[in-house]
Amino acid sequence: GQNIDQPTEMTATEGAIVQINCTYQTSGFNGLFWYQQHAGEAPTFLSYNVLDGLEEKGRFSSFLSRSKGYSYLLLKELQMKDSASYLCAVRDLINAGNMLTFGGGTRLMVKP
């Protein structure tokens, strides 16, 4: 199976930068996704990494190191609306038929 670990909760200040880490173990890595989920809503896609390196998209960036089984999501210029859960998900080609397996999610609270 897959083990996907991320911190349960984080707190940051409006305007600051926060990094949410995710570590994973998988046999047939085929991509890592980050989703944002506000309470009571479905997840929305943020980023996708399949090769090592940094993917930047506006205020959000995601990094992947396949050799270390490690990714992080970087949020810059935090806004109050960024308070949400951030889900790390891994696609495993061998063990999970290419479907997504989710980590437990990180609840981010942005304070004024």
Added chain:
Amino acid sequence: GAVVSQHPSRVICKSGTSVKIECRSLDFQATTMFWYRQFPKQSLMLMATSNEGSKATYEQGVEKDKFLINHASLTLSTLTVTSAHPEDSSFYICSALDSPIHEQYFGPGTRLTVT
């Protein structure tokens, strides 16, 4: 981007009744759809994988006779919660796999409350 719809968005039912939730891919064909359940402050847990024209594959611990899945067309999968109980109250989310590009798109979710 691709759109996946779910209906209803919210449903309240009495204990012992059955509830059907629909998941539709609106602008692409999805041979595979996934059904997730999410309890408050927890992450998404995969319940089953729905394949068009064949039986669904259920995850360990999910009762296939209680959670009936039908994927009769390339754009529609349904989840029926039979003889619902209060402990079935949860947020049910479907996703559809756009096979050519291997992307998974989520529906908006269905909030089920069993009284």
